[in-house]
Amino acid sequence: MDQALRTYLEQTESLYASIEEWLAPTGVTISREEVEMLEEAFGAYTAPAMTIKNGGGRAIARMQPVAARVLGGDGRVDLTGNHQQHILILLTEEGGPKVKGYLPSGTGRETVMTQAYRGVGEPGWYWIESIRRGRAYRVDRVLFFDLLSGASNYVFE
Template sequence: MSSLQMIVKQHQVRAAQFAPESFDWNKRKAKWLASLRQLIDQLRQWLMDAGVPGEEIIATRHSISEEGLGDYEAPGLEVKIGRLLVTFVPVASNVIGGVGRVDVTGPRGEVKLIADTVQPVVDGEPDPSCDDREWLWLAYPDRSRRGGFPLDENGLAKVLEVVLGDA
C-alpha cells in the first residue's frame, strides 16, 4: 500500500468511528449527566466545607436540547454567598474543544467550566471514545481557551474571585 493510500485509509477509518450512526448518543448523555451530578456534588461539598450554609446552596434543573442527545433535564446550582448569587448552569455536552460546558455567573463576571478528557489519544492505537475516558473539569475565565486551570478547591476559589469580585 502506498503512503497516499495509507493516509486516505487512516482518515476513512477515523471518520467512520465518528459517523453519526456509529456514535452511541445514549452513552454520551449518560456520561455527561453522571459527570454533571458528580461536579454538582463536589461543588456543594467544597462550598459547605468553606462555610456556605447548606440552605444557601440550591439545586436547580435546566432544560437542554442538543442534536444527538435530544431534550433532557440537567442539574445545576444556585449559591448565595453573603448577599451575592452565583449560578452554575449546564449548557451542553456537544461543545467545541471539550465534552461539556457549565457557565458560572455572578454579579462581576462569568467563567466557563469545560469538561475535557484526561487521557490523550496515542497515534497508532485504537481511538477510545471520549465517553470511555476519564473527564476533567477546567475553568476558563477568558472567552478564549487561554488561562485555564483545573477545577479543584483552589480553582473554585479563583472562579468565585472572578464572578464575585473583591469582598
C-alpha cells in the same frame, strides 16, 4: 440514553457534589434544580443547575449547564455571577482533545496531532484561561473559590 450525554450528566453531578463539599463550611447556601435542555445531538433532556446564595439568601452565582456536546470538549457548564462569567469544559480524554495539523517535510507535509490545551492530564472539569494561549487548569477547590470570587465579587472569610 447516549453514552456521551450520560457521561456529561454524571460528571456534572460529580462537579456539583464537590462544590457542595467545598462550600459547606463557608456559610453560603446552595439550591439545586433541573433545567430543560435541547441539543441537536441528543434531543430534549434535563440537566442539573445550581444557585449559590450568601448567608442572607441573596444569589451570588449560578452554575448553569450549557451543552453536552461542545467544540473542544465533552460538555460545558458556566459559572456566572454579577461581575464575570467563567466557562468550565469537561474533558474526558486523557490529555484532552487533539488538533490535527501539518508540518512541512522533505516530501511535502507531515500530519501531526497535538493537544488542543496545555495543562490537561487526567479527565475532568477544566477552566480554559485563554483560548489563544491554550492553557487549561483542572477545577479544584482553590481554583473554584478563585473563579467564584471573581464572578461574584463575594469575599470568603
